[in-house]
Every structure is written in structure tokens, then in C-alpha cells.
Amino acid sequence: MVDNVAVLTARARVGRLKRARKLKKAIRQFLTHMLLVPMAVLFMLPYFWMLSTALKSDRQVFAWPVVWIPDPMVWANFPEAIQFFPFWLYLRNTVHIALLNIVGALFSCTLVAYSFACIPWPGRNALFLLTLATMMLPFQVTMVPMFIVFSKIGWVNSYRPLIVPSYFGSAFFIFLLRQFFMSVPKELLDAAKIDGSSYFRTYAQIVLPLAKPALFTIGLFQFLSSWRSFTGPLIYLSDDKKYTISLGLRYFQMEHDTEWQLLMAASIMLTLPIIILFFFTQRTFVQGIAMTGIKG
């Protein structure tokens, strides 16, 4: 009898503890949402605002109090914005540069990262440290001499200064790929060597195929970097037929300073492709960024 009472009391106590813990968890969840939701709304507001303004007629843009849902919705702002600057030309230019850069990055950075990760050689680690150090160099230091060199060889006002450097590697991508290649099981590499495979064959037939996710990440990040790039095109491109979309948008801004609805429409068209790309490649994206932080 006594045992039963003891067991019952113990069970009741455990039950109360469990409920208390569940309640605590629920309260914690509630409080967290209370903090995150307003901030999330704040973070999204600029996006909504951009979209909202892009659809306004010019009268509503300057209306006070603020108009959130335009009435009427001027979808015509979008085609009108495209007409005001050579949108398709600039888009083509930018994609052209981006694609060539992606090829360059994949070609050079994989070779170099393979060397750092899979081929033992003296001085390898020192060179790698130097590679990391270059990531901290302010771009202004190399910017001026590079421009001088490029102008002496007549490459200014062409795409070459914007494309050729990517064929020599990039510290960030090399770093990322090296970390990834280092996770290839050593047994595979050793087995290949025993089979008499040359370093290049091992690279091409074993390591590269295994690294497809990392290659995808590199391609994605390089595309993003080329898409958003502003300073490079600003310095090297003077012929406005050669502009990229970043430059194009800026000149659009200078011409149409007060036509905010058109400016917003044009900005959205510049941003939308990346957002769409992001939604399809979310995990790769986030993993790629995270990898820069750990092991940093």
C-alpha cells in the first residue's frame, strides 16, 4: 500500500515537472517570437516599400500620409523604366562578364585548391597563409597600379581587366575549395596513386566529381559577385554601350533623380534575378557563407 502511494506521488511529481517544463518552453517560444516578429517585419519593410513605390503613379509617390497599396497599380512603370536605359544591352554585358568569370574561377581555383589540399609539397602551408593574408588587403592598394598597367597595354574600356584576373584564382574561392577538397577521403587518393593515376587524372576523375556541390557554390558566388560588381566597371568602362547593369542603374539614377517610381522599378529588376536564384539555391548559398566563418 505504502509503495503504491509512493509511486503515485512520484508519478504525479514527474507529471508536474514535465508540464512545468513544457510551459517554460512555450513561454520561451512565445517571447522569442515576440522579439523576432517585429524585427522581421522591420527587415521586410524596405522590400515592400520598394515594390509599393515601383507601382505608384508619380502623384502617389509624393503623397503624405504614406500610401502603401497604390491605387491604381501602375504596372506600366516597369516597361517604362526599361525603355529609359538600355536594360537588355546592359543585362547581356553583365551576363557575358559573369559567365566568363565563372569559367575562370572554376578553372583556376580548383587547380590551386587541389594543389593545397591533395598534393604534398614543401612551402605549401606558407603559400596558403599568404593566400589568406591577401584577403585582408584593401583593394585600393592594387587598384591604382593595376589601372596604370591596364591602360599602358590598352585594355582600358574593355572587359578584359574585369575578366582576366579571375583566371588567376581568387583567395576566397581557393580557401573554400581547399577546405572542401581536404575532406576527400585520403584512401581514395592513395588508391588512385597506387593504381598509377597521375595527379591530373586524380584531379579530373576523382576529386572534381566529388566536389560538385562546392563547384556549384563557387559558380553561384562568382555569378553574384560579377552581377553586383560596381567599382571595377566604374573604373574601366567609359563607353556607355559597354556598361554593366550596376553602372546602368546608376546612370539611370542620375538622369531620373526624382522619378522614384521608375527608379524603384529599375532597382527591382536589378535585384529580382538574384532573389529568384537564391530561392532555388538557398542551402548552397548559406553553406557557402557559413564556411567562410568557421575555420576562419
Place this chain on the structure above:
Amino acid sequence: MYGLLFASPWILGLVLLFGYPILSSFYYSFTDYNITGAPKWTGLGNLQRLFADELFRRGLGNSVYYAVLYVPFSIIMGVTLALLLNLDIKGQPIYRTIYFLPVLVPDVALAILWQWLLNPQLGLVNALLWDVFKIMGPGWIADPKWSKPAVVLMSLWGVGQAVVIYLAGLQDVPQELYDAADVDGSNWLHRIWFVTLPMITPVVFFMLITNMISALQMFTVPYILTGGGGAPAQSLMFYSMYLYRNAFHDFRMGYASAMAWILLVIVLVETAIVFRSSGGWVHYQGQ
């Protein structure tokens, strides 16, 4: 030998795209050079002129002000958000996406968007401040006192990129430490203060250095906001903008090179300081 072969594109790149430019920009900083014609040696002339140059001091002051204001906020906000987003709550992936999306907006569009958002009369920010808090918002970009905080605000919108990195660092914290803390009967505050924060100090250290370096180099946003002019009253004349103007507007390559090298020295000194201090506050696992 093969190692060198495979690494050759990068080694070539290091020499051609880093080594040579760094050395030649060092050389140019002691000259007067405008591309046409030959460089004219002036010794420390550029340095002397720089220290007497009002815009140089302004540019340096502005960039440092921006960096000092932005970096702490970015770290505090980033870590806090990461802590919140690391909790096991419903809708966590949606929140993470929402906070990350602003990172995708290209700088040009970002500048244009926020220029409009921060418009003193018609922008959303002041409208909200008034409607919700009954505060009369400042002139933001139009006001020399508020223009740099405005740019800090714009940059903080992109804190999602840092949050992703902090989140990765948080995942690395070993569960055993939390369990040990639980056994000792700690609450969530203790856990954060004594376990989580110390364990992510390596990531914070990395972010501190990289954020400072990129803050000092900030160029695109203020350039677009002011058309390169740094208005109002030079409050947005960032260091890199003045450098750009000297190099590509006035074609004073020597002068600009000197500016670039001064920036490099500042970055090195600042990095060294953070490195030295790191022994006092950074905990590496496994030590």
C-alpha cells in the same frame, strides 16, 4: 613539383596581380604621376601634402567614424539575432530567410532604395518614427550630423550575412558543455554568458577583423548617394571616395597611391592590435 604546377595560376596571379601592384604602388606614392608622361620623384612630398590636406583628414575621419559606429552594432546585432535564430522555434527557416534577403540587394539598388526610405519628408523611416513614436525624424542623408549614421543603418540591414556566419559558429559549440551547465543548475542566461559566448569568440574575432577592414574600404554606397561628392558638407566623403577622386578624376596617381598605402598601414596596425588583444578574450576549443 606537381604541387607548384597546379598552383601556378595562383602563384602567377600573386606576382602579377598582388606583388607587382603592391610594390609599384609603394613606389608611386613617392612620386607625382598622371599616367601621361613619366613619374616625377617627390620623396615625402605626397605625405606632407596629405597631412595638410583637409579632405584627407575628413576622409579618414569619416571612414573611421563609420567603422567605429558600424562594427560594434553589427557584432551585437548579429550575435543576438543568431542566438535567437538558433533556438528551436517554429518558422525558424522563414525567419532566417527574411533576415538574409537584404544581403542580396546589389549596392546600387540598396543606395537608391535607402535614399528614398530616408527622405526626411517623404520617406518611410521618418513616417514610421512619427506615426508610431511621435518622434520628428532627422534629416538623415541631408543632414551632415546624421548622414553617416544613415549609412550605418543601411549597412545594418545587411546583417543577415553576419548572422549566417555566427549561426555556423553556434552550431559548433559542443553539447557537452551545455549539458554540464545544466547539471550545475544554470539558467539560460548563465548558459549564454558562460558557455555560448566564450565558445563563439573565435568567430567574433574573425568578424571583428573582416568587418573593420571592409568598413574602412567602404566605397560604393556613399559614392552612389553623393555622386562622388561627399555632400552634405563632406560628411560622406569616405576615405576610398577621396582616393578614387584623386586617382580617376584628377589623375594624381602618386597621391592616390600614398593614400592607399596609408590605408594599408592602418589596416595592418588595427589588425595587429586586435590580434594582440585576442589572447585576453578569445577561447579556442581544444586548448
